[in-house]
Amino acid sequence: MxxxxxxxxxxxxxxxxxxxxxxxxxxxxxxxxxxxxxxxxxxxxxxxxxxxxxxxxxxxxxxxxxxxxxxxxxxxxxxxxxxxxxxxxxxxxxxxxxxxxxxxxxxxxxxxxxxxxxxxxNSDWAVQVGLLRGLENEVERLNKTGQWQASLKQEGPLPDLDANTTIFLYRMAQEILNNTIKHSSGKHVAVSLCTTGNLFTLVFTDDGVGFDPEEKTKSGGSGLMNLQHRARLIQATLNIQSAPANGTSIAIELPL
Amino acid sequence: MTLVNTVYVILLGFNLCILIFKWYRHGLVIPFKILFAILAFAIALELGEAMLFMHLPNNLFLYHIYNPLEFTLYSLYFINLSMSPRINRFIFAGMPLFLVFSFVCSIFIQTIQVNNSYVVLAESVVLIFYGLLYLRFINVYQIERRAEGNPYFWVTLGILLYFTGSLFIEGFLNLLMNVGEDVARRYYKLGFVFKYLMCILFLIGILKRNPPAST
Incomplete structure (x- = not known):
């Protein structure tokens, strides 16, 4: 070739x-x-x-x-x-x-x-007045019962949240506070809102009987699962710190 | 006319008939009108070549006319694919340059009595380059549109195949002739495989749904 x-x-x-x-x-x-x-x-x-x-x-x-x-x-x-x-x-x-x-x-x-x-x-009300006013109302409601001493603290400016996120956070807050009333047997509840950098944190602390979060999750506690699920839907994370007889602290961390 | 030529003419004619039918039924977009002209000129060349072969010993001058015309038509085809204004300007500028080059070649380097292999080489390289540019365009800018459903994709594949064969076989035909006429003839016939494949790919493209006139 x-x-x-x-x-x-x-x-x-x-x-x-x-x-x-x-x-x-x-x-x-x-x-x-x-x-x-x-x-x-x-x-x-x-x-x-x-x-x-x-x-x-x-x-x-x-x-x-x-x-x-x-x-x-x-x-x-x-x-x-x-x-x-x-x-x-x-x-x-x-x-x-x-x-x-x-x-x-x-x-x-x-x-x-x-x-x-x-x-x-009224969810629309929470959207109209904002998350802070909504939480103030919840704290006021707790204080009115006479069985609880609730307080609200805000650090840093409140972020501009969309309607959906506001409703989710408000409903989660209500559920956490209702669970506290039902199960914690404590006297004090503190709610704090904090914005640092690109993170908005909502923390609920009580001095109640506390619980073992791991055990609760394993036993399939639907309340906690619901909260975790809702947090995920708004791209937030839910951190629960609690131990029997040591009170409970629940933090919702929302990246902005 | 040999058998390979006859088959080629039949394939070209078949494509042309379908194009005429589509033109009559739905109308044709500009790139397909240009394709119509390309196919019509290719048939005219084959038939003209066969007719002249009976009366003239050398009909190579036909290629000196056909190749610049073919290049111009393919350039117009690629311009009408709306790749980008910059690429269109580039292709547009290439047209007169190629015409000048082929004219100079035909007059001074490879006269009309000789096979115009330099022009074929240049034409093939440039048109393969345009074809690859179009594939890149599909990959970058038309990623949302399935390539298999794009008629120009198939036509461009046909062009790429045809000019690959043309580049190596017709481009180096003169050198093959030096090896032996039989060898050159064998490779010349091999070149028809690429022409047939081109016709089949063109046919797939033509049978695809008529694209919108803007593309």
Whole structure:
């Protein structure tokens, strides 16, 4: 075979291989790109689904809360009013006046509780007034019970949070405070909001009986799981520090 | 006309018929109109060559006319793929330069009685370069669009294959002739494999859905 023939054949083969490499590279690169787009879309859909599920859970919990409030608090006060009115002795003016005064006080309490419940349930309200005002309201509510001494502290400027994040943080705060009331048997609760650099931290501390977080998680405590789940949805992390008889500290850390 | 030439003409004609049909039914975008002209000129060359072969001993002068014309048409095809204004200016500037080069070659270096291998070499190298530029363009700027669904991708692949064959076989045909006429003829026939592949790839491109007129 002459040199020129060898050159031509080698040239053709090398050029064709080079071309095949370029075309394969192009197709593989495109395939990778499409796979990346598909995965991105999947993640977006999953997140949207989780967000929806979480919102439904929040709604379910809110309805449960309304039910408890109506039964345990408002219902009791209303029953008391009814008893007072039923047992009103009009022939004894002094006693009757006293009962009417008690009943008026109970009606006032009922109205206040209704207003408080309305504010507590309204997510739009929390978005409108902001997270700080919402938490102030929760702290005020705790202090009003007379069984708790709650305080709120703010360090650094409050970040500009979007509506969704505000609602999630507000509802998480409510759940943490409700759990504290139900389970901690403590006397003091401290809530602090702190912004340092690109991190917004919300910390809840109580002096209650505490618990073993690991054991609670292993036993499948749905309250803690829910909180973890919601924190993940807003790209935040939830840190729980607690030990039996040593109180509890729960921190929500949100990168800004 | 030999068998290999006849098959080539049939393939070219088939592509041309489909293009005419598409033109009549849906209209054609500019790059496909240019492709239509390229195929029509290729058929005219093959037929003209066969007809002249009976009357003239040397019909190589046809290639001295055909190659600059072919280069111009392919350049126009790549310009109309809207790669980027800079690349378009570059391709546009290449057209007169190549015409001057081929003219000078035909007059002074390889006269019209001789195979214009230098022009073929230059044409092949430049058009392969344009083809690779278009593949790069697809990879960088048209990543959202599947290459297999892009008719120009197939046409460009056809161009790349055809000019790869052309570069090595027709570009070095004069040297092969020195080795022996039989050898040159064998390689010349091998060149038709690339031409057939080009026609098949063009056909795939033509049969793809008509792209929007802006591309």
């Amino acid at each position: 002459a040199d020129i023939e060898l050159f031509i054949l080698t040239g053709i083969i090398v050029t064709l291989l080079f071309g095949a490499f370029i075309v394969s590279f192009l197709l593989v690169n495109q395939k990778r790109h499409f796979r990346y787009l598909r995965e991105k879309e999947d993640i977006k859909n999953t997140t949207a689904q989780m967000l929806l599920q979480s919102q439904l859970e929040i709604k379910e919990q809110t309805l449960q809360h309304i039910s408890h409030e109506l039964h345990d608090n408002l219902g009791q006060v209303a029953s008391l009013i009814k008893i007072n009115l039923n047992t009103l002795q009009l022939h004894d003016e002094q006693k009757a006046l006293q009962k009417i005064e008690d009943t008026k006080e109970l009606v006032r309490q009922l109205i206040t509780d209704l207003k408080s419940l309305s504010v507590h349930l």
